[in-house]
Amino acid sequence: MTIYSYKIPRDFGFAPNPFYSVCTLATCKPGIRQKAVIGDWILGFGSSACGSKLSGKIIYAMKVEKKITFDEYWQDTEYQVKKPVMNGSLKQNYGDNIYHTQNGEWLQDDSHHSLSDGSVNKYNLEKDTSSNNVLISRTYWYFGKKARAIPVKLKILKPKCRNYCKNDTLDTELEQWLKSLPEKGFIGEPAKFSEEFKRYDGKS
Numbered sequence: 662m663t664i665y666s667y668k669i670p671r672d673f674g675f676a677p678n679p680f681y682s683v684c685t686l687a688t689c690k691p692g693i694r695q696k697a698v699i700g701d702w703i704l705g706f707g708s709s710a711c712g713s714k715l716s717g718k719i720i721y722a723m724k725v726e727k728k729i730t731f732d733e734y735w736q737d738t739e740y741q742v743k744k745p746v747m748n749g750s751l752k753q754n755y756g757d758n759i760y761h762t763q764n765g766e767w768l769q770d771d772s773h774h775s776l777s778d779g780s781v782n783k784y785n786l787e788k789d790t791s792s793n794n795v796l797i798s799r800t801y802w803y804f805g806k807k808a809r810a811i812p813v814k815l816k817i818l819k820p821k822c823r824n825y826c827k828n829d830t831l832d833t834e835l836e837q838w839l840k841s842l843p844e845k846g847f848i849g850e851p852a853k854f855s856e857e858f859k860r861y862d863g864k865s
Contacts, residue, residue: 663698663702663827664701664831665702665703665826666703666704666818666827667693667704667825668820669705669708671861672720673861674755674851675688675757675773676757677703677723677757678757679805679847681742681743682846682847683799684723685734686723687743687795688757688774691788692792692824693796694794694795694796695792695794698728699727700725701725702724702725702835702836703721703723704722707852715808715852719810720804722835722839726800731793731794733795734758734795735760735761743757744756745770745773747771747779751854754773756772759774760790768781769785773861782862785861785862785863800845805848805850805852805854806850812838815834815835815838
C-alpha cells in the first residue's frame, strides 16, 4: 500500500474534514485524490505556516476506505451532514460537501472555498474538481492542535517536496504505531478552529 504525505498550511477542519466520525478529503490535493486507492494512507503534517508548535508534526492520518465521486458524495444521505450550513456552528461552516453537477456543469456551494459574498470562486472550483474523487475513512487519527511528533523510524514519511511525497514500504509500521496510540478518530480541534469563519481565495 502507498502512503501519501503532504504539508498542511491551513488547518481549519475543511481539508481534511474530520467531523461526525468520518474523515473526508473532498477538496484540495487533487493529485492525491486522483491516485490514492482503497487501503492507501494519507498523512498531513504541519507546515511553517501553521506555527512552530505544529511544524513538522503529524496533524492527521487516514486510511482510505472509500473513494467516490462528488455527485455520489453530494447525494448520499450519510454525508448530508458534511454540507456547509453558513448560519450554523463553526463546524458546520467548514463542511466540505460542496460540489455537484447539474446539466453537465459544476456547481459550488456557499463554503470556505467560495468568494466572500458566497458566490463561486472559479479558481478553487477548477482546482478542486480537476479530480472527481472524494476520499473517505472511519479509520483515522485527527490530532489538529494536538499534533504530535512522528516516531524516529517513521520520520522518512515527513514530506520534503512541495506537493506530496509517496512511500510504499512503511505502511505496516505506520499502522502499528497509530493503533498503539491511546486515542483514535477526532482527537484535537483544528489549529485555526478558535478563530471566526474565514474564506480561502485559493491563492494566498
